[in-house]
Amino acid sequence: MHAATFCALLAEAFLAGDWQPADMARRGSAMIDAAGSQRRWMRRLAGRVAESLPRGEHLTPARVASFVERDLGFRRVWSTWLSSCRIRQRFWVHPTMGPSQLPLEAALPQVATAGQLADWLGVGVSELAGFADLQGRHLRASARSRRHYRRRWREPRSVAGSPRLLEAPKDRLRRLQRRILRGILSQVQVHDAAHGFVPGRSVHSCAARHACRPVLVRMDLSAFFTGIDGRRVAGLFEAMGIPRTVARVLAGLCTTATPADELAALAHTWWLRVLYARPHLPQGAPTSPALANLCAFRLDARLDAFARSKGWRYTRYADDLYLSGPDRPHRLVRMVHRIARQESFTVNARKTSIMRPGRAHRCLGLSVDRQPAVPRQLRERLEAILTNCVRHGPNGQNREGHPDFRRHLEGRVAWVTAACPRHGERFARLLEEIQWP
Numbered sequence: 001m002h003a004a005t006f007c008a009l010l011a012e013a014f015l016a017g018d019w020q021p022a023d024m025a026r027r028g029s030a031m032i033d034a035a036g037s038q039r040r041w042m043r044r045l046a047g048r049v050a051e052s053l054p055r056g057e058h059l060t061p062a063r064v065a066s067f068v069e070r071d072l073g074f075r076r077v078w079s080t081w082l083s084s085c086r087i088r089q090r091f092w093v094h095p096t097m098g099p100s101q102l103p104l105e106a107a108l109p110q111v112a113t114a115g116q117l118a119d120w121l122g123v124g125v126s127e128l129a130g131f132a133d134l135q136g137r138h139l140r141a142s143a144r145s146r147r148h149y150r151r152r153w154r155e156p157r158s159v160a161g162s163p164r165l166l167e168a169p170k171d172r173l174r175r176l177q178r179r180i181l182r183g184i185l186s187q188v189q190v191h192d193a194a195h196g197f198v199p200g201r202s203v204h205s206c207a208a209r210h211a212c213r214p215v216l217v218r219m220d221l222s223a224f225f226t227g228i229d230g231r232r233v234a235g236l237f238e239a240m241g242i243p244r245t246v247a248r249v250l251a252g253l254c255t256t257a258t259p260a261d262e263l264a265a266l267a268h269t270w271w272l273r274v275l276y277a278r279p280h281l282p283q284g285a286p287t288s289p290a291l292a293n294l295c296a297f298r299l300d301a302r303l304d305a306f307a308r309s310k311g312w313r314y315t316r317y318a319d320d321l322y323l324s325g326p327d328r329p330h331r332l333v334r335m336v337h338r339i340a341r342q343e344s345f346t347v348n349a350r351k352t353s354i355m356r357p358g359r360a361h362r363c364l365g366l367s368v369d370r371q372p373a374v375p376r377q378l379r380e381r382l383e384a385i386l387t388n389c390v391r392h393g394p395n396g397q398n399r400e401g402h403p404d405f406r407r408h409l410e411g412r413v414a415w416v417t418a419a420c421p422r423h424g425e426r427f428a429r430l431l432e433e434i435q436w437p
Helices: 003-015 021-032 037-052 061-070 072-078 114-121 125-132 171-183 203-208 230-239 244-254 270-277 288-295 297-309 329-342 376-392 405-419 421-433
Strands: 149-154 164-169 215-220 313-317 320-325 353-355
Touching (some): 003 021, 003 061, 021 037, 114 125, 114 171, 125 171, 125 244, 171 244, 288 297, 297 313, 376 405, 376 421, 405 421
Antiparallel strands (some): 149 164, 215 353, 313 320
16 A cells, blocks of 8 residues: 555544544544554654644645655654554545635535535436536537537627627526525625626716726726636635535536537637637626626735725726726736736736826716716717607617617616616606507
8 A cells, every 4th residue: 555545544534523633543543453552653643633734724635644644753654564554444534614715795505515516406416417517528519409508609899809609508507507696606705896797786886986086097808707717716616615526516517618619700819719618607607797706806806905005996897997096007007917917817908998187087888077977978869769769669760770679778778867867767758658569
């Protein structure tokens, strides 16, 4: 038997009960059926382990085994009598939830094993493995009906942008993801600077932070969802105190890799092909915004601290970064690029916009020269569309070809109402007067 194997078995024996040297030594001695001097040596080893590795920490068998293997007392006796001992009894460690390294709003569910996770989600263990798809079987499935996601491409919104792939999970997987969102992800606190996809925060709360500021800088993160890979998501779940094996399953449920036959639109963008081909956060899954916010926690914390030290303010809405302050924005922009790279994000330099005094300041479509408000030009355009719909009917006013023109107008009116209730009430009355076919 190799020393590493013995240490792994001894670590499991130590962890299989109370973390007291006497109890640990009793289990370790029972493992090899020790007697006499062997029992005394095992008590001394257990004492050193318990003293150096407090049980309050999230101990794993691998960490305990590593400590034992490096212990000088163990190394002295291994070559003399310990290597010839036979394993008489093996102890099994039942996985438990560890302490969370992230701030929590409430306790997380007990999902220390795949069986517990399957019970909590209301599926069988084999179904859970199929949905997590850690073996990548859906990548090899030729029929799209056997895949877990429906995919469609959207053209870039600007010349500087890239095509976007919308990956919407099918019904059963979407229900599992919503369960994970409500029961696990929503219990973890996000940074105060994050305003996108956070209950109680919105574009208006984000824009209000930058009202009446001399200089406003807007920056954009490239491939915000796609750039977050499965290993990073699994590490996030581990940081919540979830055991590694279950964290990998949860990451598999919340990420996907795009099959090669659906990447034809990226024939000339090799770096995006690489990102889509590996497990990543799908743009269209209910869990992706929350996971992206949590993965960006360190980025938000560092940028917020740096901005405060220079007299600036920082907010983030999804992949849009906004900073406002007195002057000298170029030095700030360079530092944002550096911090983003260190946190495994990339800033799209072509989308950086610096709005100085004398130029209209826009934050997420709102004017922030004074208090956040919908720009006058947009209000007048919407009022003209609503008035023409009332007078001439809505059929001839849908010039942009929206598939559900009524809901489109309702959304725009709600947008104005949230920023300026006085204008919103007038627009709502016009909306009610429209005679829809």
